[in-house]
Amino acid sequence: MARAIMLQGTGSDVGKTVLVAGLCRLASNRGLTVRPFKPQNMSNNAAVSDDGGEIGRAQWLQARASRVPTSVHMNPVLLKPQSEYGSQIIVHGQVWGYAKGRDYQRLKPQLLDYVLESYDRLSKDADLVIVEGAGSPAEINLRAGDIANMGFATRADVPVILVGDIDRGGVIASLVGTHAILSPEDRRMIQGYIINKFRGDVSLFADGIEAVNRFTGWHCMGVIPWLPPAGRLPAEDSVALERHVANNGTIKIAVPVLPRISNFDDLDPLAQEPGVDLQFIRAGDSFPKDAALIILPGSKSTIADLLELKKHGWDEDIKAHVRRGGKLIGICGGYQMLGRVLRDPLGLEGEPSEIDGLGLLDVETEMAPVKTLSNNTALSVEYSVPLDGYQIHLGVTLGADCARPSTMIDGLPDGARSADGRVVGTYLHGLFGADAYRKKLLEEFGLVGGGFDYRSAVDDALDEIASALQQYLDDAWLDDLFTQA
Structure with a gap:
């Protein structure tokens, strides 16, 4: 013993x-x-x-x-x-x-x-x-x-x-x-x-x-x-979000802090990039109009968090960001919010319900009782670089934009992209922890030299x-x- x-x-x-x-x-x-x-x-x-x-x-x-x-x-x-x-x-x-x-x-x-x-x-x-x-x-x-x-x-x-x-x-x-x-x-x-x-x-x-x-x-x-x-080190709970101090980086990235935000340690590698100014948007705040990228992170209660997002008027901020040519990435629950409709017929997140999504991707999500749990090797379709991460989610997402997957997970298509490539959704957590992906993403916004070795840093x-x-x-x-x- x-x-x-x-x-x-x-x-x-x-x-x-x-x-x-x-x-x-x-x-x-x-x-x-x-x-x-x-x-x-x-x-x-x-x-x-x-x-x-x-x-x-x-x-x-x-x-x-x-x-x-x-x-x-x-x-x-x-x-x-x-x-x-x-x-x-x-x-x-x-x-x-x-x-x-x-x-x-x-x-x-x-x-x-x-x-x-x-x-x-x-x-x-x-x-x-x-x-x-x-x-x-x-x-x-x-x-x-x-x-x-x-x-x-x-x-x-x-x-x-x-x-x-x-x-x-x-x-x-x-x-x-x-x-x-x-x-x-x-x-x-x-x-x-x-x-x-x-x-x-x-x-x-x-x-x-x-x-x-x-x-x-x-x-x-x-x-x-x-x-x-x-x-x-990766953040354990949302207390870390309250303490986060934005850097003076040249690339502004905005993230809404919703009540049931989950797996937000996805964002840690970006927070440590010297050229990135990662800003967490809280109740009462508006999204900065000069943000290069908005990220919708995971959620434990996607429909409830989407309602909260709309209550603050953030849905209009996000749509305006996309109209201005900004990029938007949704991960897991954030991906589900990007579609046209979210359905929970069995009441897996509470009462049975159906709600309109942000309508920025031509996909629909229905919550399903079997939870997807897996560690994965993957490939970014956008940048043709390797990824590895994990999936934890309820729900099946289908629609026309899934014909343009954002990633290939274990050889199978995952996620969706808009026709212009500015709106991206994926079920893969750990995306930004892939140094090559993070480097390519930041290069889109003119930041050269990013993509430090995150795992070695941990x-x-x-x-x-x-x-x-x-x-x-x-x-x-x-x-x-x-x-x-």
């Missing part, structure tokens, strides 16, 4: 995902067989695992950091929000059901067996399993039936390191407060804590560490500085983060963790 450690946070977005990825890369660099594990994730940024199911994009990244194939068992329960009140439930990579928040709380005890089965499988094939919690164990109102934090840790007997985010303020209170409200059984699982996202002179926080130690009896495992390389960032953790984490703790694995 593998050795294991679990990182839990004093709250959401304290940096657990990046720290787990960094520890996975550090363990791999030391020659260990390591596996990431997250019992329950909530995200519309999903990936297709190597064994053919859906997992959180963060676990895909952590597996890359570990240099191992991805598996549905790395994220046995994935919640994909479909509305303000409910989520699709993915178990072992496949759709298991749908539940509103209160109903899900009653379902969690049933899901613990799936979680423990997956953890057991991973443990048999690894020296070390590094587990990521979700949210915070301090949410004691959710402790009954918990599978994401202490409910898992106590059942699987996995020791915990608590992560606090000093950048948001109140880190002493958040650590000490977590200690105060945990039950004795849960509190005994915590070995120590990490202070994350520190800026400035760490010696100025010595009294803070002493205070936390005095109130909790826990040991500080390290103070991690703000890690700029984390900004080069790996370099993981190695930089691993080196930082080696430098700033407690040496004795790391040695104990890795040598006994």
Whole structure:
């Protein structure tokens, strides 16, 4: 059985995902067989695992950091929000059901067996399993039936390191407060804590560490500085969109931020191109008239997001952009929005419905109950360059413009293009991660020299983060963790 450690946070977005990825890369660099594990994730940024199911994009990244194939068992329960009140439930990579928040709380005890089965499988094939919690164990109102934090840790007997985010303020209170409200059984699982996202002179926080130690009896495992390389990793959730700062690039690309936006890490390679000014358009904003390209990204609830797009008047902005000669690319749900009609006769996204699309491609989409899940090799028909990516979607799209496919996926035509080539749709996620495609696309707008090696940049960032953790984490703790694995 593998050795294991679990990182839990004093709250959401304290940096657990990046720290787990960094520890996975550090363990791999030391020659260990390591596996990431997250019992329950909530995200519309999903990936297709190597064994053919859906997992959180963060676990895909952590597996890359570990240099191992991805598996549905790395994220046995994935919640994909479909509305303000409910989520699709993915178990072992496949759709298991749908539940509103209160109903899900009653379902969690049933899901613990799936979680423990997956953890057991991973443990048999690894020296070390590094587990990521979700949210915070301090949410004691959710402790009954918990599978994401202490409910898992106590059942699987996995020791915990608590992560606090000093950048948001109140880190002493958040650590000490977590200690105060945990039950004795849960509190005994915590070995120590990490202070994350520190800026400035760490010696100025010595009294803070002493205070936390005095109130909790826990040991500080390290103070991690703000890690700029984390900004080069794929985004996990929509919090990253709120923090995005546009570059001063010469090529302006606009993206609407809709309530159920999904797989928006598709856009990360463009955000890192020095010549690109990627702008996320939010409620109340208009699309810039000088945008060279508008991208409609994926959506977990395409019809609801299309209604939202129309409510803001963005449909008229997008049509005006195309009339001015601008380019428009729709990916997955964004592709479906470009057509004449979207139908959901079975109510797969909510109530049975039919809605007019943007009418910019001569295609129609009907939602179908069987979800397409696949990793793919592909070819860009536009630029005759190789692609690889993945598909996660409901729905079948057909129409006259499909005679002009945008891509060939595993040898079969995919997507559609308008007659003038300015409107393009595809079901292939990962399009912009293909360096040759991204280079050709940007050359259309006069940007020469784009198309850096995106995948190498991600790996370099993981190695930089691993080196930082080696430098700033407690040496004795790391040695104990890795040598006994």
